[in-house]
Amino acid sequence: MTGSSVAAAIAAAGTGPVLTGEIFPLSGVGKIRVTYNWLYSALNCDPNDQSGFGWVFQKMSDSAIALSPQAPYAGMSLFASVRPDNSYYVQVQAPGSADWITQAQGDEEITMTDLGLLTVELQGLNGSYLAANGAPTSFDGHSGYLVQSNVGTPDQSSQFFVAVSQNLQRGVGAPLFATLSEADVRSELERHGVQDPGPFTDMIRGAAGL
Secondary structure, three states: OEOOOHHHHHHHOOOEEEEEEEEEEOOOOOOEEEOOOOOOOEEEEOOOOOOOOOEEEEEEEOOEEEEEEOOOEOOEOOOOEEOHHHOOEEEOEOOOOOOEOOOOOHHHOEEEEEOOOOEEEEEOOOOOEEEEOOOOEEEOOEEEEEEEEEEOOOOHHHEEEEEEEEEOOOOEOOOOHHHOOHHHHHHHHHHOOOOOHHHHHHHHHHHOOO
8 A cells, every 4th residue: 555644645646535534733722624604614623522523635636635524514515615705714615605615626726745644734725824723713602713724834733633534545545543553643743843742642532433
């Protein structure tokens, strides 16, 4: 099987869906999910919600991927879109019209940087890095750390651990999170500067049912 990391597996794969997994900013604010019909169905992290939320990583080209919620919503496959018409917040609805983003092109194309094993950085077409905001946004009964493509210099908020659950193409694949030991995960987090990797490791392993 080819690919010693998420990014290497995607680079070796053909176009189309490559793998599924949950996404955790290294800043430790929880996992990235979509809260549907909240702020144009924004991508955000809610530290108090550890329910599952998987993503499909789809290879668009040698230089771009797209992210799609693994579970369809209302029968639709949706895509994360970096919105130049809404301060580069990342969401699955277009602001104003609230139209659902059901195709990946342009604003949905994301560049991935390989940080090793299951850790990556992601950039929108605006050239900035996707990151979880430093403070939560509260609106209409929900509070979450919104994801926005607005970071020029990467930090832990813009570095993501991908807990890979399934590889979707034969012959290529990233390490599955379930095959990693607790020590493996802690080592990966420490390598990227997470000061207290124990609780973060427990959070990810608990979310994966391990």
